[in-house]
Amino acid sequence: MDHGLAIGRAAELSGVKVPTIRYYEEIGLLPALQRTDGNRRLYARADVDRLAFIRHARELGFELDAIRTLLHLQDEPSQPCADADAIAKARLEEVRRRILSLRALEAELQRMVEGCSHGRVETCRVIEILADHSECRFHENNQAA
Amino acid sequence: MDHGLAIGRAAELSGVKVPTIRYYEEIGLLPALQRTDGNRRLYARADVDRLAFIRHARELGFELDAIRTLLHLQDEPSQPCADADAIAKARLEEVRRRILSLRALEAELQRMVEGCSHGRVETCRVIEILADHSECRFHENNQAA
DNA sequence: GTTGCTCCTCCAGTGGCTAGAGGTTGTAGC
DNA sequence: GCTACAACCTCTAGCCACTGGAGGAGCAAC
Numbered sequence: 001m002d003h004g005l006a007i008g009r010a011a012e013l014s015g016v017k018v019p020t021i022r023y024y025e026e027i028g029l030l031p032a033l034q035r036t037d038g039n040r041r042l043y044a045r046a047d048v049d050r051l052a053f054i055r056h057a058r059e060l061g062f063e064l065d066a067i068r069t070l071l072h073l074q075d076e077p078s079q080p081c082a083d084a085d086a087i088a089k090a091r092l093e094e095v096r097r098r099i100l101s102l103r104a105l106e107a108e109l110q111r112m113v114e115g116c117s118h119g120r121v122e123t124c125r126v127i128e129i130l131a132d133h134s135e136c137r138f139h140e141n142n143q144a145a
Numbered sequence: 146m147d148h149g150l151a152i153g154r155a156a157e158l159s160g161v162k163v164p165t166i167r168y169y170e171e172i173g174l175l176p177a178l179q180r181t182d183g184n185r186r187l188y189a190r191a192d193v194d195r196l197a198f199i200r201h202a203r204e205l206g207f208e209l210d211a212i213r214t215l216l217h218l219q220d221e222p223s224q225p226c227a228d229a230d231a232i233a234k235a236r237l238e239e240v241r242r243r244i245l246s247l248r249a250l251e252a253e254l255q256r257m258v259e260g261c262s263h264g265r266v267e268t269c270r271v272i273e274i275l276a277d278h279s280e281c282r283f284h285e286n287n288q289a290a
Numbered sequence: 291g292t293t294g295c296t297c298c299t300c301c302a303g304t305g306g307c308t309a310g311a312g313g314t315t316g317t318a319g320c
Numbered sequence: 321g322c323t324a325c326a327a328c329c330t331c332t333a334g335c336c337a338c339t340g341g342a343g344g345a346g347c348a349a350c
Contacts, residue, residue: 049276052276053275053276056275056276057275060250060253060254060275061250070271070272070275073266073269073272074266074272074275074276076266077265077266077267078265078266078267079265079266080264080265080266081261081262081263081264081265081266081268081269081271081272082263084261084266084269084271084272085258085261085263085269085271087271088254088257088258088261088271089258091254092251092254092255092258095247095250095251095254096251098247099244099247099248099251102240102243102244102247103244105205105206105240106237106240106241106244108205109205109233109236109237109240110237112233113230113233113234113237116226116229116230116233117226118226118227118230119225119226120222120223120224120225120226121218121219121221121222121223121224121225121226121229122222122223123226124226124229124230126215126226126229126230126232126233127215127218127219127226127229130198130201130202130205130215130219131194131197131198131201131219
């Protein structure tokens with residue numbers, strides 16, 4: 001038994017799926033790995049930690065490019081953390097904007113659903129409100145999703 | 146001057162970009178259009194309305210498949226509107242879930258940013274919290290973005 | 291007639307994976 | 321040692337909803 005974990009085990013431990021791990025390696029988010037004689041990837045604990053870091057950051061909605069920067073920072077702990085701070089702050093702002101936007105959206109959808117006559121489409125507010133944007137209270141130039 | 150609008154004008158009026166309009170036609174969201182002798186697309190008012198409908202629905206975060214269904218419903222006003230109602234309700238639920246998830250996310254990011262020592266990475270909470278998921282208060286299996 | 295704008299088609303790329311084909315390696319049981 | 325089977329490998333294509341660019345044609349004004 002050589003020391004190092006197989007990709008499946010690394011996936012289990014980190015919570016990142018096997019094909020996703022390979023994908024991260026491909027785009028250079030993970031350094032090139034050791035392989036066994038049989039060409040299988042070997043993961044050390046540090047690699048699993050790195051994967052967990054990435055997964056957590058993805059859950060928090062950071063883009064892979066931002067994560068790349070955060071990983072570089074993590075690799076050099078003596079650097080000032082202003083960059084990490086800025087990335088987190090930007091993400092926080094983004095999340096807050098999104099929440100505001102979604103709340104407007106919620107209200108608009110609520111209005112649609114409440115207005116539904118449960119009858120025919122011709123008297124249905126859902127369709128009507130969609131058709132007539134001018135009536136809409138949701139006027140952001142947003143990424144609504 | 147033939148009656149009908151050029152694609153650029155339809156884009157202006159509907160708020161949908163020119164390549165996006167062509168894309169919608171390609172995937173069958175708009176019916177096949179009239180063309181001029183010179184092979185240019187011609188848009189009637191009804192087409193522009195349809196585009197505006199799509200745009201509005203996209204702003205509200207409906208997927209193109211849902212929009213396809215909504216458009217079918219709009220085309221047949223004598224149908225019961227239960228389907229439209231269901232689509233809108235599902236979207237409303239989705240938005241509410243997302244808001245909850247984003248609020249948890251906001252709190253987590255807030256905690257990260259507040260914990261930043263504005264010093265070196267080695268003492269930075271931002272990196273630390275990312276590295277240590279177990280400390281995280283944000284435990285949804287979410288689509289965080 | 292020529293400038294310059296809009297339009298046409300077709301193809302490639304985005305982000306962040308996910309799925310599948312087709313082949314190899316490793317392991318457990320007999 | 322043999323066989324079955326899981327887990328691995330690479331490579332390619334697909335997902336959504338666009339977006340951008342190349343290279344060419346049409347059209348209006350001067």
